[in-house]
Amino acid sequence: MVKRRVLPALFGLCLVLGFSALGNWQWGRGLEKQAMLDAAEAARAEAPWPLSAADTTQGVNRAAGGGRFLDTPPLWLDNQRRGQRVGVRLYCAFQPHSGTALLVDLGWLPLPGDRTLPREACPAGPADLSGLLAPPPAVGLRLGGGLESRDGGQRWLALHLEPAEVARAWQLPALAPRVLRLDPALPLGHERDLEVLANTLPPEKHRGYAIQWFGLAFATLVVTLLLWFRKRP
Numbered sequence: 001m002v003k004r005r006v007l008p009a010l011f012g013l014c015l016v017l018g019f020s021a022l023g024n025w026q027w028g029r030g031l032e033k034q035a036m037l038d039a040a041e042a043a044r045a046e047a048p049w050p051l052s053a054a055d056t057t058q059g060v061n062r063a064a065g066g067g068r069f070l071d072t073p074p075l076w077l078d079n080q081r082r083g084q085r086v087g088v089r090l091y092c093a094f095q096p097h098s099g100t101a102l103l104v105d106l107g108w109l110p111l112p113g114d115r116t117l118p119r120e121a122c123p124a125g126p127a128d129l130s131g132l133l134a135p136p137p138a139v140g141l142r143l144g145g146g147l148e149s150r151d152g153g154q155r156w157l158a159l160h161l162e163p164a165e166v167a168r169a170w171q172l173p174a175l176a177p178r179v180l181r182l183d184p185a186l187p188l189g190h191e192r193d194l195e196v197l198a199n200t201l202p203p204e205k206h207r208g209y210a211i212q213w214f215g216l217a218f219a220t221l222v223v224t225l226l227l228w229f230r231k232r233p
Helices: 002-043 051-055 163-169 203-229
Strands: 061-069 075-082 085-096 102-110 125-134 147-150 155-158 179-182
Touching (some): 051 085, 102 125, 147 163
Antiparallel strands (some): 061 125, 085 102, 125 179, 147 155
């Protein structure tokens, strides 16, 4: 009789461990994103770092500096929401006076129903930029290739943004691992803000999902114990 209860009990324990692992992951993601929000809030009050910090530090920092836009095609990041609207976000390569080149977020544009990419090109020549240095936008599941060439390389579409992959595709020596979220007050680019968690779940959502997974783990454990200790005729 004990043997008949072993397999269901093992299955129940596996579910408990699986639900607990998912809860831990969601809770950890919430802590990571909350730390990023706190860092962004602190960065807005600090003195700006040089743009070369995109290659030497982590987290979120206010930054400013001069340089020039590189002669590269526009890169559009797909599946970007702004409120209830869906569109794409424009990224262009910028070479600061010192340090590694980096991608600059030049803002959001709507995407029509036929999904035709906008015709806007990247700025050219020297410029003075400011904004927030931050990691590239987070993504969920990575399905398929992350970078596609359009119109013979005149435009590029990214499903998820990885600066190292973009550098290889554009045959650049390197691109910094962080991107510059351009200051909305600057007179170039398109609709944008300095929200570091745009197009992704906020920390409170992750905490809510974590509690749900932990609740499922607890309920499964209770059911498993009841089935194990239940008296049988």
